[in-house]
Amino acid sequence: MAGVLEGVDQRTKLAGHNRFELLLFKLHSRQRFGINVFKVQEVIQCPALTQIPRSHSVICGVAHLRGKTIPVLDLSMAIGLPSLNRETGSYVIVTEYNRATQGFLVNSVDRIINIGWDAVKAPPKGAGRGGYLTAVTEFEKELIEVIDVEKVMKEVMGAREEASNELIDADFKGRGDHVMVVDDSMVARNQIKKVCDQVGVTCSIFKDGMEAWEHLNDLLQQGIDISDYYSMIISDVEMPRMDGYTLATKIKNESRMRDVYLILHTSLSGVFNTAMVQKVGANEFLAKFDPDELVLTVQKQLKRHHEQCAQ
Incomplete structure (x- = not known):
């Protein structure tokens, strides 16, 4: 599995076509889980780990990799399953989420599959894993479960969710601004909403690109000007049914929507992001999750929006 990222240029071409590649792995049972290949740096056999005193019980230790x-x-423990045996050939999936590098201990790594986001669905209501699933899909007549890694990271590593008070511009309070937030992760949606609440901005929240797209078209059917109705759209990239790249492309190709300011806000890392923002016509890319950076970006666009409306 050392060559899991070979052919990354080819994988990049999938972005923007509502397709991606999913790395499949197992924890305890035959159940297979998935993670987007773009978040994976490498897959290695579990190396010697250094224990960290008083660390979270889910943290197996730290590994020293390439300086x-x-x-x-332990991803199994993180979602409420028994801990994995770390001495029986287990693997570590090295990933980059939210500007940080970490490894996830798994029992085995299966394969990489190429699928469309339209084949990825929201998890059924009442699904197990204590709400740790962000999506499900089917492969070889088996259900593949996609874990909400942002929730895992927040619970284990912690995260500051509110922006610094000194960055809040009181001039924006009470202006009636309205922001569309599109994200399949409940944790991410709540994080963005808290920042918007600090600025006094109303949020309409949608769980995937398809739901957001249908809503926007409903507004058009009512004769509503999207650019007036929403001061901006903040969208995740990885989402079931329709990803953020596809949503951005559809919005910017629709003459009655293209003027709305669109931010792609994602934990995906890599140099391809800037090129993809330009390709799909989004206005800005923002890496998750820094509340200070988000509030400054939101306030900057709100100011721009008010100036445009005043002209």
Whole structure:
């Protein structure tokens, strides 16, 4: 599995076509889980780990890889399953989420599959894993479960969710601004909403690109000007049914929507992001999750929006 990222240029071409590649892995049972290949740096056999005193019980220790020290999390424990045996050929999936590198301990790594986001669905209501699933799909007549890694990271590593008070511009309070937020992760939606609440901005929240697109078209059917109705749209990239790249492309190709300011806000990392923003016509890319950076970006666009409306 050392060559899991070979052919990354080819994978990049999938972005913007509502397709992606999913790395499949197992924890305890035959159940297969998935993670987007773009979040994976490499897959290695579990190396010797250094224990960290008083660390979270889910953290197995830290690994020293290529001059970097990264925490390794037992992904099975993180979602409420029994801990994995770390001495029986287990693997570590090295990933980059939210500007940080970490490893996830798994029992085995299966394969990489190429699928369309339209084949990825929201998890059924009442699904197990304690709400740790962000999506499901089917492969070889088996259900593949996609874990909400942002929720895992927040619970284990912690995260500051509110922007610094000194960055809040009181001039924006009470202006009636309205922002569309599109994200399949409940944690991410709540994080963005908290920042918007600090600025006094109303949010309409949608769980995937398809739901957001249908809503926007409903507004058009009512004769509503999207650019007036929404001061901006903040959209995740990875989402079931319709990803953020596809949503951005559809919005910017629709003459009655293209003027709305669109931010792609994602934990995906890599140099391809800037090129993809330009390709799909989004106005800005923002890496998750820094509340200070988000609030400054939101306030900057709100100011621009008010100036445009005043002209």
